Amino acid sequence: MQTMRETKQINGVDTAAMNQTVAAIKADPELAQFRFRAKNRAIRGGHNRSEVKEFYGAKQEHRTEKEPFVLDNDEPPVLLSEDAGPNPVEYAIQALLGCMTTTTLYKAAAQGIEIESIRSEVEGDIDLNGMLGLDRDVRPGYQEIRAKLRIKTKGPKDKVRDLYRYSPVYDTLSRPVPIKVEVQFEE
Amino acid sequence: MQTMRETKQINGVDTAAMNQTVAAIKADPELAQFRFRAKNRAIRGGHNRSEVKEFYGAKQEHRTEKEPFVLDNDEPPVLLSEDAGPNPVEYAIQALLGCMTTTTLYKAAAQGIEIESIRSEVEGDIDLNGMLGLDRDVRPGYQEIRAKLRIKTKGPKDKVRDLYRYSPVYDTLSRPVPIKVEVQFEE
Numbered sequence: 001m002q003t004m005r006e007t008k009q010i011n012g013v014d015t016a017a018m019n020q021t022v023a024a025i026k027a028d029p030e031l032a033q034f035r036f037r038a039k040n041r042a043i044r045g046g047h048n049r050s051e052v053k054e055f056y057g058a059k060q061e062h063r064t065e066k067e068p069f070v071l072d073n074d075e076p077p078v079l080l081s082e083d084a085g086p087n088p089v090e091y092a093i094q095a096l097l098g099c100m101t102t103t104t105l106y107k108a109a110a111q112g113i114e115i116e117s118i119r120s121e122v123e124g125d126i127d128l129n130g131m132l133g134l135d136r137d138v139r140p141g142y143q144e145i146r147a148k149l150r151i152k153t154k155g156p157k158d159k160v161r162d163l164y165r166y167s168p169v170y171d172t173l174s175r176p177v178p179i180k181v182e183v184q185f186e187e
Numbered sequence: 188m189q190t191m192r193e194t195k196q197i198n199g200v201d202t203a204a205m206n207q208t209v210a211a212i213k214a215d216p217e218l219a220q221f222r223f224r225a226k227n228r229a230i231r232g233g234h235n236r237s238e239v240k241e242f243y244g245a246k247q248e249h250r251t252e253k254e255p256f257v258l259d260n261d262e263p264p265v266l267l268s269e270d271a272g273p274n275p276v277e278y279a280i281q282a283l284l285g286c287m288t289t290t291t292l293y294k295a296a297a298q299g300i301e302i303e304s305i306r307s308e309v310e311g312d313i314d315l316n317g318m319l320g321l322d323r324d325v326r327p328g329y330q331e332i333r334a335k336l337r338i339k340t341k342g343p344k345d346k347v348r349d350l351y352r353y354s355p356v357y358d359t360l361s362r363p364v365p366i367k368v369e370v371q372f373e374e
Contacts, residue, residue, distance in 0.1 A: 011232065012230075012231035012232030012233075012234070012268075013232050013233075013267055013268075014267060017267055018267055021267070022319060022321075025315065025316065025319065025321065026321065029316055029321075029322070032314050032315035032316045032319070032321075033312070033314055033315075034312070034313045034314070034315060035310050035311070035312055035313075036274075036276050036277050036280060036310065036311055036313065037277075037280075037308065037309065037310045037311075038277060038280050038281040038284055038308070038309050039284070039306070039307065039308045039309075040281065040284035040285055040288055040306070040307045040308070040309075041304070041305070041306045041307075042288050042292060042302075042304060042305040042306075043199075044199035045198065045199030045200050045289075045292070046199075046200075046289045046292075046293070047199070048284075048285050048288045048289065048305075050281035050284060050285060052273040052277045052281055055263070055277070057265055057266075058265050062263055062264075062265055063263065063270070066270075069272060069273045069277075071273070071278075071281055071285075073281075073282070073285030073286075073288075073289070075289065076242075076249055076250065078244055078245050078249055079244075080200055080201055080204055080205055080208070080293070081199075081200075083250070083253075085256060086239040086256045086258070087223075087285075087286075087289075088282040088283070088285040088286035088289065088354075088355070088356045089223050089282070089286065089355050089356060089359070090223050090224075090225060090239045090242070090256075091258075091278050091279075091281065091282035091285070092278075092279055092282045092356055092359060092360075093223060093224075093225050094225040094227065094237035094239055094258055094260075094278065095260070095275040095276070095278035095279045095282070096275070096366075097225055097226070097227035097235075097237055098227055098235050098237060098258075098260030098274075098275040098278070099260075099274075099275035099276065100368070101227055101229050101235045101260075102232075102233045102235065102260070102262065102274075102275065103318065103327075105229060105232070105233075106233070106267070115229075117228070117229060117373075118228070118229040118235075119226070119227070119228045119229075120226065120227045120228075121224065121225070121226045121227070122224065122225050122226075122227075123222050123223065123224045124222070124223055124224075124364075125220070125221070125222055126221045126222075126223065126355055127219050127220055127221070128212060128219035128220075128221060128244075129212065129216055129219045130353075130355075130358070131290065131353050131354075131355055132209060132212065132219070132353075133353060134209075134212065134213065134216075134219075135216070139358050139362065140290075140353050140354065140355045140357075140358040141354075141355045141356065141357070141358030141359030141360075141362065141364065142355070142359045142364045143364075143365075144364070144365045144366075144367070145364055145365070145366045145367070146366075146367045146368075146369075147366065147367070147368045147369070148368075148369045148370075148371065149368065149369070149370045149371070150371045150372075150373050151370060151371070151372055151373065152372070152373045152374075153372070157372050160370075160372075161370050162370075164368055164370070166317075166318050166320060166327050167275075167318075167327065167328075168275070168276050168313055168317075168318055168327045168328045168329070169275045169276060169279055169328065170327075170328070170366065170368075171317070171326050171327040171328030172276070172279060172328030172329045172360060173279075173328075173359060173360065173364050173366060174363055174364060174365075174366045175326065175328065175363055176361055176362055176363050177311075177328065177329045177330075177331070177332055177360050177361060178330075178331045178332070178361075179283075179331075179332045179333075179334065179357065179360060179361045180331070180332070180333045180334070181287070181333075181334045181335075181336065181351055181357075182333075182334070182335045182336070183335075183336045183338060183347075183348045183349075183351070184335065184336070184337045184338070185337075185338055185339070185340065185344050185347075186304075186337050186338065186339045187339075
């Protein structure tokens, strides 16, 4: 049994389950619709706290009974707060690394390609003149993001190299996303 | 002294320090250049771990002596992993909430407007047919993101309502960012 189990796992991904999932989605594309969510509340200054819990996907709600993941955002002293957590722009670029890594591992597994390791790093440039409204030609967000993926594999490099392009966060950051924001004032 | 301190703090932001920062940047825009960073390594399947530590800004390195913030990304069972943390697309939308909240509080403080509370929620749609490569017309990332900010303030609502638009993460997600990815294969 141990051996059977091992033959089905590539890069820590259960490829039999993955194949079943892909087949199910091909038969019923509605199974591929996911909706992810988060909540947040301000604490003080740059410090606020998010909770990540339920999401919808494959026609059902998930994590309904689980304790939420709790994430603290803060700003460092040079940005006038107390550094109780990474700041939101740091969360965004770590998500890029995490997503490119998982996407590469999963898509390689789907092709039967074993990856021994992935290490990565990222940096991105922000000019505060944008957020502060001091220069209308400067955007508030990242002007450029540079990432490096270091991949160890005995598999075909040409099939592995560009898999990160399917990463949902890579796509979300590199192409515009329609964002609808509703502001409500409470009494 | 207590009273003096209180008069300088609005929304938990030291407005005297904020005014000094803005004046310094106006005199020397180079002070506004920031570079944020993260590192990541794959653990198993959808589970990988980021570290967030040093960043550059205001002409110097910061957090050089501090322990890194450690963030675990994982995928839930329906996405074939063990749910050891939020997944990267959840990290991305919580960062949006955190950033819109901080931006609203800071920019309101700069105008002397007190905010009593901000609570927020967000959801976003992802169609896995994109990441899986099953439908070329479907993007891998978020197709749409919807957020709600609930703000409690006695201040002028028209001056508070749209401050979130200066949020660096809001801008980063809603407008395209150039991302350069270098893939290196290790022996």
